[in-house]
Amino acid sequence: MKVVLKENTWLDRKLVNVGWGNGYVVVFQDHPCYKMNYNDIHDKYPSLDVHGGLTFSESLESLLEIDEFAAIEQKSGWVLGFDTCHMCDDLDSWPQDSVFRETERLKEQLLEIQLNHGQDSNS
Numbered sequence: 001m002k003v004v005l006k007e008n009t010w011l012d013r014k015l016v017n018v019g020w021g022n023g024y025v026v027v028f029q030d031h032p033c034y035k036m037n038y039n040d041i042h043d044k045y046p047s048l049d050v051h052g053g054l055t056f057s058e059s060l061e062s063l064l065e066i067d068e069f070a071a072i073e074q075k076s077g078w079v080l081g082f083d084t085c086h087m088c089d090d091l092d093s094w095p096q097d098s099v100f101r102e103t104e105r106l107k108e109q110l111l112e113i114q115l116n117h118g119q120d121s122n123s
Contacts, residue, residue: 001110002026002077003103004068005096008085019084019094023050023103025110026060026069026077032117033110034078035059041080045113050106051094056081082106 007021027033033041038054048054060077063069069079082102084094 001028001031001107002072003100003107004072004079004081005099005103006066006068007096008083011085013091016085017088017090019089020091020096020099022056022081022083023099023106024056024069024079024081025103025107026072026079027110027114028074028077031078031110031114033080033113036078038080048109048113050082050109051084051102052082052086052089054080055083080106080110 002025004024004026005021006024008018011018033045036044036057038057041054041057042048056079058079060069060072060079061075063079064075084099
């Protein structure tokens with residue numbers, strides 16, 4: 001799994017308060033969330049907890065024009081992410097280091113899902 005952060009540069013902070021950016025975790029073909037829509041992931045794994053919920057799921061291949069994603073060597077990944085553009089999000093509550101920590105927390109939960117996947121199917 002790979003963690004990617006992307007700064008919110010597409011929104012004018014003079015017009016709207018938003019956090020520093022979005023956090024993404026790239027999972028690969030051996031992960032049970034590979035190619036799943038983010039809504040379906042929340043339905044299947046309701047204990048998954050990330051700021052504002054998952055708001056993004058897309059193939060890595062479709063994002064290769066973005067530098068942060070182009071740097072990932074294995075191109076067959078599935079990108080899952082969250083944003084900090086919710087009501088009451090701002091740079092004070094969601095600076096870059098907070099986005100990083102939340103992305104790492106998402107990664108840990110996705111690792112747990114992967115580790116427990118075989119056990120779930122045997123139950």
